[in-house]
Amino acid sequence: MDRKQEAPSREGVAQLFDRIAPTYDLLNRLLSFRRDVAWRRRLVGRISAAQPLAHLDLATGTADVLIAARRGRPGIVRSVGVDLSEQMLAHGRLKVERLGLAQAIELQQGDATALTFSDASFDLATTAFGIRNVMDTPAALGEMLRVLKPDGQALILEFSLPRQRVVRGVYLFFFRHILPRLGGLVSGDRQAYGYLNQTVETYPYGAAFSRLLEDAGFVDVTCTPLTFGIASLYSGRKPC
Numbered sequence: 001m002d003r004k005q006e007a008p009s010r011e012g013v014a015q016l017f018d019r020i021a022p023t024y025d026l027l028n029r030l031l032s033f034r035r036d037v038a039w040r041r042r043l044v045g046r047i048s049a050a051q052p053l054a055h056l057d058l059a060t061g062t063a064d065v066l067i068a069a070r071r072g073r074p075g076i077v078r079s080v081g082v083d084l085s086e087q088m089l090a091h092g093r094l095k096v097e098r099l100g101l102a103q104a105i106e107l108q109q110g111d112a113t114a115l116t117f118s119d120a121s122f123d124l125a126t127t128a129f130g131i132r133n134v135m136d137t138p139a140a141l142g143e144m145l146r147v148l149k150p151d152g153q154a155l156i157l158e159f160s161l162p163r164q165r166v167v168r169g170v171y172l173f174f175f176r177h178i179l180p181r182l183g184g185l186v187s188g189d190r191q192a193y194g195y196l197n198q199t200v201e202t203y204p205y206g207a208a209f210s211r212l213l214e215d216a217g218f219v220d221v222t223c224t225p226l227t228f229g230i231a232s233l234y235s236g237r238k239p240c
Contacts (some may be wrong), residue, residue: 010135017085019062023187024088025062025095030186031179039080039231040065040128040158042224043074046235047124048153051075056110056122057148058082058140059130063092065157066105069126080122082110085129113139120149127158132203141216148238154218154226155235160205162229171230175200205232 017024021125025072027037047053047069051171053076055066060081069076083089089107110116112127113136134140144154162168184190204212206223209232213221218236225232 010133013133014084014188015196016088016144017083018087019181019189020187020192021085021087021091023064023204025064027183027186028064028191031182033225034153035230039233040225041072041127041169042226042233043128043155043233044068046155046233047073051152052077052105053123054078054080054121055126056080056082056117056144058125058127058144058147059084060091060107060127061088061130063084063096063105063107063177065126065128067096067101069101069149070101070104078122079105081105081119082109082115083107084094084109084111087125089121113143115147118212119146119149120152121147123149123152123210125152126155126157128188131156131158132199137204138216141212141218145217145238149238150238152238153235153239154213155233156209156213157231157233158203158205158209159200160209160225160229161201164228167228172201211233 038119043065053074055069055078060083061065063081066081067081070079086109086165089109092107094100095213125148131140148154162171179197180190180194183193211220212221213234213236219239221236223232223234
């Protein structure tokens with residue numbers, strides 16, 4: 001049976017990700033059984049066909065979404081990633097340099113709720129598994145809308161909770177008992193992976209998150225559950 005979780009504070013989230021940055025990519029692959037790679041491919045597959053594209057990725061972490069988009073979506077002419085955690089960005093910079101993408105992908109420290117970009121600067125705004133970590137979700141969505149050009153596209157990938165009872169039970173057991181232990185063992189920071197579990201269980205998903213997008217001003221909002229609803233891919237568009 002589900003038990004009610006309290007939403008954790010987002011204070012200190014940048015320092016939390018600084019601590020786990022060295023093992024973040026490894027644990028993402030391990031704890032998701034590499035489904036995170038497939039989910040990002042689904043996001044890239046939903047990118048609009050319009051060319052050329054200026055792409056902004058928020059809570060970019062180690063730049064996985066920007067890398068996947070550069071590989072899978074011809075026509076992207078500008079790729080910018082923003083994250084609060086400087087250590088996550090440092091690991092991302094090493095990765096993009098190793099892949100020969102250092103000249104194509106720009107990574108900078110910044111707050112998703114107070115972006116420094118001008119209005120209507122990007123054709124595409126994305127975030128994967130990061131929107132639930134911001135201090136103010138409506139503010140972050142409002143900033144995404146502001147920096148998008150008219151008819152620009154937003155794609156958001158985030159964890160959700162499966163609706164099927166058995167799958168949900170197995171999923172919650174894994175998130176509550178296995179993930180903190182395994183994440184703590186590999187990263188040396190069990191508290192961080194306990195926080196990640198709590199944010200997933202308490203964050204709006206499905207129709208509730210779609211309403212947040214609509215309230216922010218996005219239109220044509222859709223929600224696509226992935227892998228039995230373990231994750232969801234949201235899409236929205238800035239009105240013309």
